[in-house]
Amino acid sequence: MFHRREPIPFAFIAEADRFRSNVAPPPRQRASAGEIAGRLLLGLTVVAGLVGALVLGMPALSVDRAAGHTQQSEASDRR
Numbered sequence: 001m002f003h004r005r006e007p008i009p010f011a012f013i014a015e016a017d018r019f020r021s022n023v024a025p026p027p028r029q030r031a032s033a034g035e036i037a038g039r040l041l042l043g044l045t046v047v048a049g050l051v052g053a054l055v056l057g058m059p060a061l062s063v064d065r066a067a068g069h070t071q072q073s074e075a076s077d078r079r
Contacts, residue, residue, distance in 0.1 A: 031039075
């Protein structure tokens with residue numbers, strides 16, 4: 001940040017971007033085995049839901065190759 005030639009009130013605010021704290025944050029706690037298992041189970045549930053939706057939706061997304069053929073009803077077959 002550039003320095004101004006004229007004095008400004010509250011100069012500490014202008015130089016706040018250069019401030020570095022000497023206080024370190026506390027170390028992160030490690031996740032317990034139950035938390036890891038819960039996250040894994042949640043992830044597997046989400047993935048299984050996406051795969052299931054894809055498997056169930058594939059017939060609707062597929063192109064019907066028999067669309068050019070006309071379907072005949074049973075009533076027209078009996079004539």
